[in-house]
Amino acid sequence: MQLTKGPEWGAFAHWGSDSVILQQIATLEELVMPQNGITVKGIEALAKSFISNPSLRVVNLNDNTVTETGSYALAMALPSLPKLEVLNLGDCLCRDQGCHSVVDSLSPVVHRNLKEVDLSGSELSGAAAMKIIEKWRKFSSAVCLTIASNNLGQTFELIRNMAPENVQIGDSGDDQGSCSSSEEELRSVVGTSDDEKIDETPSIEEDSRSNEVMSLIKSCEENLERVQDQFESATQEEAARLLLELANIITRSGENCEVIEMAYNVAQNVLHRVQTVRRKPISATSQVLNNLVAQAGFVKCEEKWDIPIDNASLSLLLNQLVARGYFLDQRDIIGKYL
Incomplete structure (x- = not known):
């Protein structure tokens, strides 16, 4: 059609x-x-x-x-x-x-x-x-x-x-x-037509909101730097923790494209490193995804990590990783739960 x-x-x-x-x-x-x-x-x-x-x-x-x-x-x-x-x-x-x-x-x-x-x-x-x-x-x-x-x-x-x-x-x-x-x-963004005049003078409320957003972005960037330093020695469980933190950063980013893109890139680096680890019979990436599904509450887990989880942001992150060539064998699981 x-x-x-x-x-x-x-x-x-x-x-x-x-x-x-x-x-x-x-x-x-x-x-x-x-x-x-x-x-x-x-x-x-x-x-x-x-x-x-x-x-x-x-x-x-x-x-x-x-x-x-x-x-x-x-x-x-x-x-x-x-x-x-x-x-x-x-x-x-x-x-x-x-x-x-x-x-x-x-x-x-x-x-x-x-x-x-x-x-x-x-x-x-x-x-x-x-x-x-x-x-x-x-x-x-x-x-x-x-x-x-x-x-x-x-x-x-x-x-x-x-x-x-x-x-x-x-x-x-x-x-x-x-x-x-x-x-x-x-x-x-504001829905203003060509015939309407745009008031470019920021109000006190707008300035406050802008400062709040910039503060959040700075916080997200600092978290990203910390996470990026950690992933060098990531095991499957540690890698899953990092991905959850990155999903949390996406949630808090206020849809800032630059911060979200940084989160995607760090997540890709994490998965690239995890793929080099050989595990049998369950692959390292499958173990990472199993941890994520458990922490998101879809299956029972022994220990709940102290990381806020927004399933929508986690889904965005995982689907972006699929688009970049990761978790290809686990797409059905991602689709089922997220």
């Missing part, structure tokens, strides 16, 4: 009901909605519906206001789309962290049918583009990535020379050179 909504639909007024309808369809194969004026809330609603439509092959959200926040929501849903062939997020203002989240969530193991991903017009910096190109090497040469019309600036020629044939960076004349204003993202 194909759903196509063009610009004539405008910026839908009832995203809640639309997303419910999409969830009920459950057989959607193509979602083509370019230039619909969709803001972050709409993108988040769409992302939720993707999980109920695992047969999606084409997702075209070109020229909508996805931003970093919307990119994170999409990244969480992409591992549930194993038949995905085309993902078009061109001119969606995904920016550096948003592009990283999307690329990290795509896996050559899960997304075996993937053909092309468009991240052009994302306000992607040169430094981020180089890292993303390196990440893209996980895919075969048949899978194309487009990152044209971004903000590569003086690094354009360097990136063009380092990019493999399956990464298209466009012409230097189309490069934007430097990042543009974040005014459109601000409108997307």
Whole structure:
């Protein structure tokens, strides 16, 4: 089944009901909605519906206001789309962290049918583009990535020379050179129309909330550094403890993409090290997952660890690890309990 909504639909007024309808369809194969004026809330609603439509092959959200926040929501849903062939997020203002989240969530193991991903017009910096190109090497040469019309600036020629044939960076004349204003993202977040004036003067309440969030982020970063130092000597039980702490950090992060990405990367390092440990008859990774399932309360455990557990955050972390090629033999268990 194909759903196509063009610009004539405008910026839908009832995203809640639309997303419910999409969830009920459950057989959607193509979602083509370019230039619909969709803001972050709409993108988040769409992302939720993707999980109920695992047969999606084409997702075209070109020229909508996805931003970093919307990119994170999409990244969480992409591992549930194993038949995905085309993902078009061109001119969606995904920016550096948003592009990283999307690329990290795509896996050559899960997304075996993937053909092309468009991240052009994302306000992607040169430094981020180089890292993303390196990440893209996980895919075969048949899978194309487009990152044209971004903000590569003086690094354009360097990136063009380092990019493999399956990464298209466009012409230097189309490069934007430097990042543009974040005014459109601000409108997307607060739901302000072009005709409404944005009051850029922060209130005392906003300042207080901002300081509180920054304090939480700093605390999360300190926890991450501590956890990263510990994982070098991690056993299966210690590795499970670290993953629970990382899930707790995701819960406390206030959906900060940078902190969450750091948590994912540390978790990947933990699992990479655990995989080198040979255990029979139960593998080391299976023992780690068994500990997590027990601590989450799904089966009886002898000792309850003093670590707060949010099953939703733990599920996000584990599914991200699956997307990165870990716990592949334990996907059924993760799906059953989390």
